[in-house]
Structures are given as structure tokens and as C-alpha cells.
Amino acid sequence: MIDNRGSRRILSFSFCFIISCIVIIVIVKRSDKIDTTIYNTDSSLLSTSCKHVSIDELDRWFHSKKWNEIPKIIHQTWKNKTLRQRQARWSQTWCDQYTNWYYHLWTDDENDLFVRTKFPWFYPTYNKLSPAILRVDSVRYLYMLYYGGLYIDLDYESVRRIDALFTNKSVVLSLINYSFNSMNSVPNSWMASRPNHPLWTYILHRIILLWSRASDKERNEFWNGKAEFFTGPQSLFEGLMFYLHTIQHTDETLDQLFGNKQNQNADSILEVANITFLGPKLNNAYDWMNGIGADVCSAEKATFDEKKCQDVVKPIYAITYWSHSYGHGHENDLNYLGDEKKTR
Template structure:
């Protein structure tokens, strides 16, 4: 990225509030004017901001108007103000502590971290730091803000979800992580603009950055995103009783101790091996009643631009009531020369036969997914004996849209377990909700609310989970659960004995339990929110 040429940060201060009658207990807006007499002070009400957006950023007005919460409009507008005017933006609940002259003329965007004690949301998502968007400085026209605004646009479909990751600090933090020109940003510790924690104490963070000797402002956290969840005594006691009932009724569970005895840790944690030659990949396709999808699924494999002489394809079929077995036999006969090898195996174990309308009933999930885990385990056991391979790509037979560079993208993540986002349509919501990241620790009340029939089955928007469509502002995220519609697994993982749990592990089963167990054993699965495969919408 080219070095930015700019006149530098101008002597302008921006603050915003709903109206021109701002509450006196929010901060000290007058301190910004008092300590910076030579600076232009620009106050923006919500009405002013909308006029500004309509005039200077009309292409974003639909999004500005579409946000359901005022803070999201304020977030987007502050990025646009700094892009257009430059200067210093400061939340209304801030207090200026010194002259801003040290910032004047700087050609970089000047940012500071939030206090280190508040970095957990960023670190859970695989980022190094949480950057503070309550006070920022910038020259006008800096392209960094284009990146921030682009991420806001990308996350607009999730606008009614978490503010932090639709317009707030996590969006800013992702833009910093992805920015490739370190000379264009002046990054500093929290002391510069936000040296006080949400609890009102000095952060005590080590000082570093271009302005390590300077404290320019403090933030009072009057509009903090950080909330405490504290259920009542009654609900805590009720949750304890439900937890006891759960443990007594569903006693068939896989413990970490028992699971770890089945895994050879020395093999599981071997470092990834680099080779000048493309790795061998075996595509594993479990199939039952897949007649309508097999040809289209095969067509997607044939169009992959990965060297076909390094791809093996192995089908596992069992229990089909249609022509799936015959079609697979024909595919193997016709296309054996299109890949390094092709084959099929009959699976004797699998999920119970269910009508399509029954497949998602909660009371059937434990038996259904246990059967799917059995089929997967039998297929990988056969594959390990069948051909030597470096990687295994699990692919459902009804996945009918693959990027041509799918394998390159998955292997480039350099992780032993990698999941793309499985969708029904491009950039639509995630279809495979078994891929998720835990972003909080639910208390016993929350856990028991969604434990049913021996498994945790929360709704898609439960507060402590993020699915890949929630994380599209990031290119790479750690995961807890993984889905099996498309999943690449390094051979070391399966050779070490790690299989898909057939009984619940941590109240999860099959691929979800596989991901969580791998993570607990030291192999963190990785999700790629912006690499998408398409599932048939039947």
C-alpha cells in the first residue's frame, strides 16, 4: 500500500450527541474548547449528522437510516467525519486533559487501545488488541477510513445484532489488524485517550507508542457496551436442580479424560509439514439418499483448480432408499481417471431413517447426530487404510457450490482443522450453524435454558455464540464447534485417533464435539468467514 500523502491532522474537534442539549454528567465538552483555543470546535446533533451524510456520503445514507440504534449511526458518522474533515473525534463522555497540539500536522491516523483488561472480546475472536473508537485523530482523506467503512457495510446485514461488531470497536480493531502499511497508523497504549477502565480505575497499562509521554484525554464510559449478567437467586437455584436432573437422566457422556486416552497427543500436535509439492487431499463424501445432488456435487469437484492428480475421492454410502449406491458406482467408473483415485465403501452404521420433516426435531438430534458420527468414523477408518493422504476434506453430497480455489484457501490457513462458511446463497446467513465461536461463558441458568435431550441446542442468535456470518469483518477466526458440510482436517488429527464423538462431549455431539474436543486437546479449529461453499436449498 502506498504511503499516504496528506496535509496532516487539522485543528478541528468533533463531538456528537442526540441534540444540542447534552447532559452535564456525561463528560466535559467545554474542556476540549478551553484547552484548545486555536482549534475549530464542531458539535454535531443527530439531525446535523444526517444532513452531513446526505451531502457528503449519499451512497451510505440508506445504511445510516437503516440502523436500528442511534449509537450505530454515531459510529458510522464519526468514521465519515474523520474521512471528510479530519481532526480529532471525541465522544461526549470524555474530558480533555491537555492541548492537542502534539497531534497537529501528523499524517497518520492516531489511535489508542482500550485498557488491556477490556481486550477479551478482540482476543476471543483471534485479534491481538481492542482499539478504542471513542477518541481518534486523523488527517482528512485517509484511506484507512475506507477500510473501516467497508467493514461496516459488510456487517450491515447483521445490524440488529452486536453493536461492537457491526459498527463499534471490533470493526475498528479488525481494520487495524488487516491494515498492511504500519507507517500510516500511529498506534498507542490506552493512556493516550482512554487510560481509565470501565470501573473508573486507572488502567495501569504499560505506556508505549509515538505519544507514550502524553495523556490527552480520559473516557468516562457513560455509554459503555459492557454489561453484567446476574440471574436472580431463584433462577440460580432452579438451574442447579435442572442441572442435577440433566446429569442423572443423560449419564452417557464422554469425559475429557476418557477422550484424551483415545488420542495420541504426540501425533496430534506435530507441526505442519511444508512441501514444495502440492499436498495430497482425500475428499470424503458421506452419502445417503443423495441421488438428486451427486452429479452437481461431482461437477464442483471437477472444476477445482487444485491439481487433480493430488486429489483422491472416497464416497461412503449406506442406508439409501433411492439410486445413490448405483449412481456412485457409475461415477467411480466414469471418472476414476479424472483424479488420483476414486472409490466407494458401504457404511453399515448411520443415522436412523427419518422423514425429511422430522430431521430437525430437538428430541431426535441425539440419535440422529450420533448416527452421523458413526458413519463419519467408519468412513475415516476406511480412508486411513485406503490411501495415504496429507489432508481430508469432508464434503456433504448436497454441497453444490465450491470456489475453484477452495482447497488453496483452506490449506493456506495453515491450521489442522479449517471450516469455510456454508451458505444457501452467496453472502447469505450461515446454513451450517455447527461452526461457531464461544464469545462468553454462559452461567448455569443460560446453559440449562438451552440444554434439551442431553445436548446444548441454543437458538442461532444466543448471546454467547457467534457463527461465521456474524464474523465476516474478519478473515480468520478461532472456532469451538465445527460443521461437517465442508471441513478440512489434517491427517495427523485423524491418525492420532481423534474421531467424531458418538456420545455427548461437553453437551455437544458429532462435528461440534469434534471441534471442541480438538480445541481442548490443543488444536484450535479455524473458521474462514469469507470463504463460502453453497449447500443445496432443498
């Protein structure tokens, strides 16, 4: 009888070797899959800050998608890339909280190129607007029309994220108060939008029309109040009302369109013709028109104190200190909004 014990041992060893190889291959493949998964994860989601992008990077990202929502891009603008110290700190609060958003700080030169190349029909008016604040006012409507996203003035501080309110929204505006007779109650200092929303074309064509009709005296007179009328919150308000009246086929006031006065609370969220309006406390908190907390909340005052201001007005999502960096004699004051210890 032939002894098969040696053959069985060889067979057993071969079987174990094959099984071991299979296990090793499976482990390696799983490891590769895990590595690939980690590699493909959007790095911005793992970041502790927003992602600062160049215009080229912004364009590549923006044009790689079809948008039916508010894009996750924050726009801010300043004369150059060097912000004043308080501006930089307030701006950083948005980046610290909106960690999966993109961010671009537009300079005056970038704005000029943007308008000239993307909106040649508006550029002749844009190029003539003076003082500079009129161009800064108008270009933000063009950010909203072209890219959408979120525009924020540099004197806004984020308290906590608000973008959960953007779901299924087309345009989101933020009220100062419900005193609509002044036409300053819907500021252009904080706006969110989907790209290509028609509201912005109403506002831009109003600017073209009014500037073309203005006399040299009206264009060159003292600027205070001119900015609000030609390109600022009054321009936004009138363009908004033209749009709402057209869409709603009505001539009702914004008060009437909002409906029951009892709905108009400090923390209300109101909808008219697919435009969302955030109540004053949600996103502005400090109301410069009614002066509540002005001594500590106005960045223009020597008594300005951010902590005391927030204790007074108790902002929910964000607060603006209405610094008026352009105009009021501040644009050439290099110490304005500088280090707190030096400016107090």
C-alpha cells in the same frame, strides 16, 4: 550689506516644519501598520476557548485550505444541542485547552443530512442502521474521512493538550490495552486523522457488507454487543487489520506488527504503516475491560468519583469514564450524567 538674518530665520522655521511633518507621517503610517497587524491576527489564537462553528462556517474554513496535516477541528455528537451537565463540563475541558481549534457538536439531524449529501453511496446503509448508536458509530468514521480532525466521545475529559503528538501524523488511535484477541482494545471513541485517509473506507465498506448480509433476526436482536460488532470498536479493529495487512502485505497480528513486546507499555507511542497508536495511559487511562478502578471510574456506577478515579489511574493527556450514554437503558434517563449532587 544686506541683512539676511530674517531670511535665515524663515528658512530655519520652514526646515523644522517640514521635518516635523515627515516625522508625524512616519508615526501615523507605522501606527496604521500596527493596527492592521493586530486586525489581521487570527482571533482564535487570542481566545481563551475553542471557536464553536456552524457547519457552513466549518465548510468555508475547511475548503479554503489544502490539507497535509490533521485539521484543528474537534467533532462531537449528541441527539441535539442540549448536553447533559457532566457531558457539557467534560466537553468544555477540550475547548478550554484547545484554544486555537474549531469545534462542532453534531446533532442527529445534522448527521443525517451530512451523510445523505456527502456520502450518498453509504446513506442507504446508514438509514437502516438500528438502534441509533450504530448510526452514531458509523458517522464518526465519515467525519474522519471527509474533514479529518479529532473525534471525541462526550465522556472524555482532557487533562492536558495532546495535539503536539499530531505533528506529521496521518491517523492517531488510542489503545485501551494490549489484549487484541477481544477486538475491543482499539476504541472508536477517540480518533484523529487527516482528511481522505483510506483506512476509513475499509471500515465503512465492512459495515455495508456485514449489514447487507445480516438476517432480520441478527438486525433486530437485543442490541448489546451488536453495536460493538457492526459499527463499533470491533468494526474499527477489523477494518484496521484489513488495511494494515493490505499495506504491509502480511497477515501478522497487531501484536506482531508492533514488534518487541517490551515496546508495549502504558505510555508507548507505536507506529505501523503510518498509523500511530497511543498507549493506554496516554489517552484512555481507565480500562473497563480489566476493571482497574471500576468502582470510581465508571460513570454508570453510583460510586463514580472523577477525582478518586484520576488518583487511581493517573491519566497523562485524557481520560474516558465510559458512560455508555446510548444504550444500557441510559438514553431515555434524563437524570443520567446530570448534576452530581442530584445523581449521587
